[in-house]
Amino acid sequence: MELTGLFFYLVSILIAGGIYALLCLALNIQWGMGGLFNAGIAGFFAVGAYTSAILTTEMSAKHLGGFGMPVAVGLIGAGVLAGLMGWAVARICVRLKSDYLAMASIGIAEIMRLVIVNESWATNGSLGLAGIPRPFGDFVSGRWADLVFLAYVWAVVLIVYLVAMRLYDSPWGRSLRAIRDNEVSADAAGKNIEKFRVQTFVIGCAFMGVAGGLSAHYFRFLSPSATDPLLVTFLTWVMLMAGGSGNNRGAIVGGLGIWTLWSVTEIFVNRLPPEWVTRSSYIRMLLVGLLLQFVLQKFRAGIIPEKSPPIRFRE
Template sequence: MELGGLLFYLVSVLIAGGIYAVLCLALNVQWGMGGLFNAGIAGFFAVGAYTSAIVTTAVSSKHLGGFGLPIPFGLAAAMITAGITGWIVAKICVRLKSDYLAMASVGIAEILRLVIVNESWLTNGSLGIAGVPRPFGDLLQGREADLLYLVMVWLCVLCVYILCQRLYVSPWGRTLRAIRDNEDSARAAGKDVDWFRLQTFVIGCAIMGLAGALSAHYFKFLSPSATEPLLVTFLVWVMLMAGGSGNNKGAIVGALVIWFIWSATEIFTSRLPPEWITRSSYIRMLLVGLLLQFVLQKFRSGLVPERSPKIRSD
């Protein structure tokens, strides 16, 4: 029983780790390849989660839709809406210094949070959306269903990884890295810098939307608190920085390592006396903040540093 419980716990950690890996790959497209700062990850994640939930749930009078469509439609719709949201943000500030993009992305995340809390015709407000279906939900129950979902999440990670890897080695990715490393010379070489940045931001946001959808179908229930704004955004940044920005493998490694550490300290702190539990969660946040500073100063290339693809001479 003890072993079964442990296995079950491991499965849940790996599912969440997979979702973080997708987010981390998305951020790697934006920051690692494109050098764009996105501080509103949680917002795009929430857009994806709510879109997929609304598209796939059964008809309901409590919120918009329930269109009851199959889950792949939900995932696709999540990517589209998150991508459109990202397009709006990027369109406004892509031509300015990246700090402005950072401000605007924080802003859009805040606006989206307001919309989710206030527009109850759309999202059922703070009560949330219940009954979000899980793929093959009627076939399997309980732990087997979790196991199946684990496989599906990691299949998504694999697909996103292959996509990102193709993007990275393609001429498109090469142009992006050129823009990231020296904007002026890329512009001088005739590259449309703003257009490339816009594409990068939209692709990254769409993948973030996919991660949101995956989490909605995992938890089967969605409320505004599910998208704790700062923590999600922040953890993903730490994951990518620690894993190695610019390297897709690094993004996945970073997501898993940081998520394992985060979950392991949770096991440890949950055994503390109750008056210490809330306190210890603040200490964990503090330590993650310090970890980011350490990585930024001493360990910028991360666990798996970026390696530019070889230049073929044919």
């Protein structure tokens, strides 16, 4: 182990953790604030990832585009298109109650994901998209490019965090919590429940799309193996639950913390005696499961639980 190596490993954890923090913030807007059980994160993630990749890669005969646009345009495109898909899905199923919404969203999002993965004229199917640029990739290369990308990812996380905090503290966010906690009384108070829910869903999906776009630029190569629901949808849910649903800081802590746990466990199991080597990867999965059990048992409401913003009155 050398120190520069450890430093760059830390950078890589922070990049991947930042992308998961973004997914958690997005899910927190939907579930933590709005009570919408979106179990189809991988679908919106995939829409965003492929949109950004297609917009930013160089012209290629293998897939739609590429259009060679800057990364920032790609990410905005990812957010817009994922948001639009979110709107379409919301129109269909946002009126469903929580667990039914979960079922519908997991189905629709899987459809979306599989359509993207299969439409090879646009996405080159399972062979994937190569040559996806990193932001400012022309100026820095090699290991140091990871540092630039780290700053880029966390700048996006910061922007989304500020937006999420503003939403949380706004009258809009208070209405959402009212709807989440007691739909009937919010309805009686004259809130247009469906409109609020559609808005929440769209905003969350747009941010999920941005997270997908960032992943594509991080991997530089996008294939269906990047949109595995286990590592996108379900891991994000675990992160938000562990971090504290309803709390934006909790979402970031959960995303970063669980990803670190996920990643670091491998370093430990690699230190097991050589005769364990064929089993060590499974021991790692067991270890991750045990640690999650511990966190979830110990912190039932998450590491940083939800706290309603203080009520301020104008003088």
